[in-house]
Amino acid sequence: MLRKSALPARAGLGLKPTHYADIMSGEPDVGFFEVHAENYMGDGGPPHRYLEAISAIYPISLHGVGLSIGAEGPLDKAHLARLKALIGRYRPASFSEHLAWSTHDSAFLNDLLPLPYTPATLDRIVGHVDEVQQVLGQRMLLENPSTYVLFEESTIDEIDFLAAVAERTGCGLLLDVNNVMVSSVNHRLDPVRYIDRFPVELVGEIHLAGYDEAVDGAGDRLLIDAHASAVLDDVFALYDHTLSRSGPVATLIEWDNNVPDFATLFAEARRAEAVMAGHAAGNTLKVA
Amino acid sequence: MQATTSQSDFVASLLDPAAAAPAGVTTMRGSPDAARFDVYRNNVMVSLIGALEQKFPVCRQIVGEEFFRDMARLFVRQTKPSSPLIFLYGDDFPTFIDGFEPARPVPYLGDAARLEVAWMRAYHAADGTPLDIAAIAAIGPETLAASRIVLHPSASLLRSRWPVGSIWEAHQHKPVAKIGRSGAETVLVVRPGAEVNVHIPPPSDRAFAEALFAGATLGDAAQAGSLDGDFDFGRALVGLASLGIISGLQPASESDN
Numbered sequence: 001m002l003r004k005s006a007l008p009a010r011a012g013l014g015l016k017p018t019h020y021a022d023i024m025s026g027e028p029d030v031g032f033f034e035v036h037a038e039n040y041m042g043d044g045g046p047p048h049r050y051l052e053a054i055s056a057i058y059p060i061s062l063h064g065v066g067l068s069i070g071a072e073g074p075l076d077k078a079h080l081a082r083l084k085a086l087i088g089r090y091r092p093a094s095f096s097e098h099l100a101w102s103t104h105d106s107a108f109l110n111d112l113l114p115l116p117y118t119p120a121t122l123d124r125i126v127g128h129v130d131e132v133q134q135v136l137g138q139r140m141l142l143e144n145p146s147t148y149v150l151f152e153e154s155t156i157d158e159i160d161f162l163a164a165v166a167e168r169t170g171c172g173l174l175l176d177v178n179n180v181m182v183s184s185v186n187h188r189l190d191p192v193r194y195i196d197r198f199p200v201e202l203v204g205e206i207h208l209a210g211y212d213e214a215v216d217g218a219g220d221r222l223l224i225d226a227h228a229s230a231v232l233d234d235v236f237a238l239y240d241h242t243l244s245r246s247g248p249v250a251t252l253i254e255w256d257n258n259v260p261d262f263a264t265l266f267a268e269a270r271r272a273e274a275v276m277a278g279h280a281a282g283n284t285l286k287v288a
Numbered sequence: 289m290q291a292t293t294s295q296s297d298f299v300a301s302l303l304d305p306a307a308a309a310p311a312g313v314t315t316m317r318g319s320p321d322a323a324r325f326d327v328y329r330n331n332v333m334v335s336l337i338g339a340l341e342q343k344f345p346v347c348r349q350i351v352g353e354e355f356f357r358d359m360a361r362l363f364v365r366q367t368k369p370s371s372p373l374i375f376l377y378g379d380d381f382p383t384f385i386d387g388f389e390p391a392r393p394v395p396y397l398g399d400a401a402r403l404e405v406a407w408m409r410a411y412h413a414a415d416g417t418p419l420d421i422a423a424i425a426a427i428g429p430e431t432l433a434a435s436r437i438v439l440h441p442s443a444s445l446l447r448s449r450w451p452v453g454s455i456w457e458a459h460q461h462k463p464v465a466k467i468g469r470s471g472a473e474t475v476l477v478v479r480p481g482a483e484v485n486v487h488i489p490p491p492s493d494r495a496f497a498e499a500l501f502a503g504a505t506l507g508d509a510a511q512a513g514s515l516d517g518d519f520d521f522g523r524a525l526v527g528l529a530s531l532g533i534i535s536g537l538q539p540a541s542e543s544d545n
Contacts, residue, residue, distance in 0.1 A: 038372050038373055038374060039375070041373050042373070042375065042411070042412025042413070043412060043413055043414035043415075043441070044412070044413055044414040044415035044416075044441070044442075045410075045411050045412050045413060045415065045442075045479060046411065046482055047412070048415075049415075049482060065372070066372025066373075066374075067372075068372075071295065072294070072295045076372075079372060101295065102372070103372065104295050104296070104298075104299045105296075105299075106370055107299075107368035107369070107370065108368065108369040108370065108371060108372045108374075109299070109302070109332050109368065109369075110331075110332060110335045110336055110339070110369060110374060111328060111331040111332045111335060113295075113298065113302075113328060114328075115295075116292070116293065116312075148324045148325070148327040148328065149309070149313045149314065149315060149320075149321075149324050149325060149328075150313075150314050150315060150316060151293055151312055151313060151314065152290040152291055152292075152293075152312045152313075152314050153290050153291070153292045153293065153312055186316075186324075187315075187316045188316045214323070215323075216315070216321045216323040216324050217321045217322055217323040217324075218315075218317060218321060220315075220317075222323065222324060222327070224327055257338075
């Protein structure tokens, strides 16, 4: 099978400044570290100093949160150039971004906003992903979003949309299993069926995170993609199911708000690797 | 009939708390739900307030969490980030604070915020090697007097009517230390290595430092400094150099033609 990612099929953690010192002194056995690209776009200072040192020891996944691939407007050329420079400097094993938008009329809204799935938006996303891959000179992974609303004009199913982008651009996919849970509950879909329909052969990385729960105006369950707690059991079960289809895949624990101490994060990575271990033998048999 | 939703419509609703969800945005029930659209509104607001909370920890301590969040919310309503580099957001927050009526009882708050902007700027600035003091000593007095300093990329100077450096320093301790000074302060912020440092040069060195940051030659800066009876050129220059503020010296021949 074509390698979709140079990331190892292990659990990784988001790299947080509060943990820089712990990581450098303890060199914990973590499969990879993922960084938000935009936090490393300053000219110098501690972020680069630590990323230099950590990237010398661990594989790095570069995860963009500000490229606004889903925007109606053109991609920000200066931002693409900054990404290219970061990739040149740190040689990350993977670069990923979101099926979402965050910039409009030069205002950056700092959230991953949803888009309708139509032939027109598909053409636009394909154009943007083509441009990203051309400028960066490498394949990217596109992540499925968590969403709270739907669009009347949507005519294409989300999975079909992602698969079409991948087919037309050659990009891979980042499967955020927490986002699958959040969107499925929010739109009353079956998360297991979502996973069963997902083109897992295109998945180069999986994300896991904790969600918050609320209710909407009609009293329906409303899950919110919060990244502020441990991964919940139902998401771990869905992850287990995902791996039964995909085999072991590089898996990130996303815990970006109320960041806990490093030991707590590390325990989450271990939990994910325990689930992965249960699928390793089966995968080997399949390949043989 | 199905409405289409442009991103302009989406943003217009997103940024106006009183607006309805944009046309064409719906739910699996087939009807719009304000609580769902509000998740996006809330995400934008909370994440941008959070960015300001991270960048201005001393201001937060000075006015308290609730006051800070209310003030930040009003700033976010009128000013959105212009870059996905979120650490740049809020560089104009100090100016907003200066004009923010409820913060008037804390007149130094705007300058405290300016100091925190300088801190963040220094944190992310390009790295540079500070000039070795021995290299300065090797230069003849006339050449030295005609030279200008090349500032370290992380260095900045803040002049305040308030003891803003002492206030900042006091808030690095828990509980907040007693502030020993009153009156104006000039503060230097620099990151010569891994750590951002905040310095308060002695009053006798202020005019000299300010002149150098404004681009004066060392000779002219010394003249400005000598208006203070306690000023000592050698001591002041070595003092600034030892903080790591000087990256190099630019001889007159390069800068003046």
